[in-house]
Amino acid sequence: MTVGSGSEPATGRGPTSGTGARIHVVRFAPAKLNLTLAVVGRREDGYHALHSIMVPLSLGDALTVSAAPSGATRDSLRVTGLPLAPALDNLVLRSIIAARAAVATTWAGAPAFPPPLAARLVKRIPVAAGLGGGSSDAAAAIHAALAAWAATLGPAETAALAASMGSDVPFFLGGGSAVITGRGESVEPLPDIQGEPPAVLLVTPRLPLATAAVFKVYEGGAREPDAGRARDISERLARRMSAGVSAAALLALTPEMAAANDLRSAAASIIPGLHSFVDALEKLVQRPVCQSGSGPTMWTLYSSLAEARKAARFVRLAAVNGTLPLVGAGEPFVAATTIAGRPTPPSAQPGDRTAGATRPRSVHNWRDVDEHGSDEPAEEPVESKGDDPR
Numbered sequence: 001m002t003v004g005s006g007s008e009p010a011t012g013r014g015p016t017s018g019t020g021a022r023i024h025v026v027r028f029a030p031a032k033l034n035l036t037l038a039v040v041g042r043r044e045d046g047y048h049a050l051h052s053i054m055v056p057l058s059l060g061d062a063l064t065v066s067a068a069p070s071g072a073t074r075d076s077l078r079v080t081g082l083p084l085a086p087a088l089d090n091l092v093l094r095s096i097i098a099a100r101a102a103v104a105t106t107w108a109g110a111p112a113f114p115p116p117l118a119a120r121l122v123k124r125i126p127v128a129a130g131l132g133g134g135s136s137d138a139a140a141a142i143h144a145a146l147a148a149w150a151a152t153l154g155p156a157e158t159a160a161l162a163a164s165m166g167s168d169v170p171f172f173l174g175g176g177s178a179v180i181t182g183r184g185e186s187v188e189p190l191p192d193i194q195g196e197p198p199a200v201l202l203v204t205p206r207l208p209l210a211t212a213a214v215f216k217v218y219e220g221g222a223r224e225p226d227a228g229r230a231r232d233i234s235e236r237l238a239r240r241m242s243a244g245v246s247a248a249a250l251l252a253l254t255p256e257m258a259a260a261n262d263l264r265s266a267a268a269s270i271i272p273g274l275h276s277f278v279d280a281l282e283k284l285v286q287r288p289v290c291q292s293g294s295g296p297t298m299w300t301l302y303s304s305l306a307e308a309r310k311a312a313r314f315v316r317l318a319a320v321n322g323t324l325p326l327v328g329a330g331e332p333f334v335a336a337t338t339i340a341g342r343p344t345p346p347s348a349q350p351g352d353r354t355a356g357a358t359r360p361r362s363v364h365n366w367r368d369v370d371e372h373g374s375d376e377p378a379e380e381p382v383e384s385k386g387d388d389p390r
């Protein structure tokens with residue numbers, strides 16, 4: 001599958017006369033990893049104030065947005081790849097609908113509403129896993145819809161639109177590593193990690209975890225023993241990364257990052273067996289294991305993708321032979337990938353569909369349409385309903 005990421009359509013033919021929508025926009029929607037996640041307070045709006053370092057990964061979903069077939073009155077979404085929770089389907093559709101409302105009066109075709117779109121999502125990021133997949137899809141949907149309609153929105157309005165779709169969505173607008181503060185809406189870009197990108201082993205127990213539930217038990221007292229430690233580490237790492245950090249230096253900081261997530265105890269208090277799972281995983285990979293976001297994804301770093309792939313094979317084998325206890329509905333999702341750099345601006349070369357893309361360089365063990373060559377939808381198409389402003 002061809003994956004592109006610029007704000008321009010990958011195969012733009014300009015607005016069509018019939019629908020006003022360009023033909024095909026393809027966006028890569030990367031997963032994210034929280035290198036650190038400190039909860040630094042409770043806000044008046046009920047959300048938690050955070051200090052977190054987030055990095056994009058080469059593992060990601062691919063979102064294609066096209067003009068809806070003539071006669072269609074609603075946006076639609078077709079999903080292939082990994083299974084998707086229904087609420088997350090709607091984040092793509094809700095983002096398209098919210099983008100339509102945001103540009104309704106300013107786009108070239110006003111007073112008509114921007115036309116319906118047909119979206120296709122190839123899902124490779126496990127859902128409700130602490131990897132930001134739904135949020136990344138939402139950011140990709142906003143960009144893709146605007147490009148399809150040839151509509152523009154100022155940076156502040158785009159950021160507000162993204163924040164209204166979820167706390168992690170603003171991070172994905174920027175495309176690179178960043179320090180996240182506030183509820184997630186404040187995104188301060190960090191330079192790329194120097195040299196060869198660090199490789200990442202991801203291990204996600206097969207038990208989706210809702211962020212709201214994790215924060216709830218955190219509020220109920222499921223806290224880390226050393227209050228303030230995650231924040232100290234997060235702030236120190238942010239200063240180091242601002243000055244420029246090498247992959248080797250980041251790798252050496254894994255033990256600190258493993259102690260820099262304030263939601264670890266909260267996630268473990270919801271998922272029975274998560275503690276023993278992590279203990280066994282640490283023994284297997286012989287290095288500290290960190291949690292991404294509200295979990296349950298666990299990760300650790302390697303200096304090369306080849307090493308991470310080797311570790312992934314080892315972990316899969318351990319899950320099959322019982323050395324790694326299973327949590328949830330079966331074998332975990334195991335992937336070897338890399339921390340991605342900031343995407344380069346689209347190339348001047350016409351027809352280069354991957355120009356500006358964060359090229360996917362990852363392998364994982366769950367069924368994927370690309371690996372098996374099948375393009376059959378895993379889900380029935382979902383149609384937007386109710387809240388469409390048209």
Ligand code: C5P
Pocket residue numbers: 046047048049050165166167168182183184211212215
């Ligand atoms: O913003 P989002 O919908 O992703 O957040 C999901 C839930 O996680 C919120 O309803 C809230 O309970 C919790 N949350 C929080 N503080 C944040 C982000 C999320 O309490 N900064």
